[in-house]
Amino acid sequence: MTFNTYAIFAYASENEKNNQEETQSRIPDLKAGKWEPIYSMGKNLFPSVVISTITLKNGGDWDTESNHLGENWGTIGIAVCSPKDNCSINVEISSDTFIKPTTFIGTLPKKGITYFIFPDLKYEYEKLLMVSQKIPEDLTFKVSIDRKADMDKTDHIQVRSINECVYYFVDYDGNSVDTPWFFAAYVNENHPYIHRILADALKAQRVSSFSGTLGNIESQLEEINAIWETLKKKGIRYSNITTTDDDENPELATQYVRLIGQSINYSQANCVDGSVLLASILRKIGFNVSLITVPGHMYIGLIFGTNEDSFICIETTMIGNYTLEEAIEEGTNDFTENESKFLSDSDEYYEYNIINIMDARAMGIISIKDSLSHQL
Structure with a gap:
């Protein structure tokens, strides 16, 4: 599959526009x-x-x-x-x-x-x-x-x-604002624990080194799989904890996202937690990675291949119980089925976002420091 770079954006959805009509300026x-x-x-x-x-x-x-x-x-x-x-x-x-x-x-x-x-x-x-x-x-x-x-x-x-x-809010003037790219702040490619995960993968002899996109397609997939199996070995499991104080608030939408240290400490991650964790590690070793959002869900996508001309997606909720091959098949199939929605300018598909981390960093969105990382 050829990958197109999609812009990070913020716009009001049709539903949010309807809410906006009901929301008076403050x-x-x-x-x-x-x-x-x-x-x-x-x-x-x-x-x-x-x-x-x-x-x-x-x-x-x-x-x-x-x-x-x-x-x-x-x-x-x-x-x-x-x-x-x-x-x-x-x-x-x-x-x-x-x-x-x-x-x-x-x-x-x-x-x-x-x-x-x-x-x-x-x-x-x-x-x-x-x-x-x-x-x-x-x-x-x-x-x-x-x-x-x-x-x-x-x-x-x-x-x-x-x-x-925060991925959506209504501002003081009653304007609806989508901000899905705030999720990129939770991707922390410089988190100190990433070095330990990579070291554990090397110690287990899953790969001999990490070279990211510098290697051929086979070696790139081997490196991704080494990280996948290392996280599985650490006991990371899917946990659907998503409730926030704003679930019933029509003017503010938030998602609880664990920092990397929290996911590792508690050995659990929901779809967003798992996505930012895996995206952080893959970005660290050189992959061009994105967070992919669809209604009520998130997984990751990344460019790979000798000429960086291929694109795969990984269903991160499968990390505890499935193989990487199965997770790639699940994630890539979902993306393929919905690709036209990611490309569409229609407000109907506002929940279909590709949040490219490289673009987010260029935009100025920085990682959130994990203040408890010294306890890992």
Whole structure:
């Protein structure tokens, strides 16, 4: 099968557009000189979003208007109605634990226009990486308009687990946004445990070395199989744990994703966990790998072959009880049956995504550090 490179994308599905019609904008109706806090993902702070977008090279589809000021991927900010042309504005946001005091200084160009200001917040990244369950946090907003300080405001939000991946949300203006490429942040080709997995495969003499795509087709498949059998030997089994707090929330969709260390420690992985684990290892040894999403499911795809002109998919939920050959047959058959849906621009097939990790890294999506990896 010839592989085509598919763009990483974010767009609203038909169902989400229908939801959008039922969802009112959360932008406050402000009088001149007034302001209120606003949030792109509800009153939530997602560590996975903060960390994975640190080096993101482009903004979201929802923030291209000229009245959006500050950080393109900001999710916490204020809405303010300018009382005059060229009005000075000073915004400071901080929190008790996770956000250092951060200031935005700028100008509101036109009187009577509502602007959305998202300071480039200074986060406590190491603390965010350690959040394993939902906890409350207080935000403080300090705003000066036309050099006149307004009364401070405090708001209460939820800081979510590092394991919660946001793949869809409705922003403050009621826009539906698909973000399946956030899953790429959980692929961690530099995780220290990968070296141990590769070493164990070599020790078991499943292969003599790892050369990735530098070898011929036969050697490439042997290397993939060596990794597959090593993970099987470690007792990795399929576990269907997917429930999150947002399952009934029409404005936010998240998926619980284990970090590599968690999958190894607990010897279990759901379809997403297994996919990011195997994708991480294969990317480490040089394969061009992608996460493949279909409705309610994920597996991986990778380019291989002497000229990197072939494409196979692997059904990662089969890792505990089946051979690699069987997993390749299952994954590749599913992809082949649905290939036209991956290529389609129709909103009907919005759940059919190919999230290429190389493209995600070029886009600026970075891996989430496993803060507990030293315990492995």
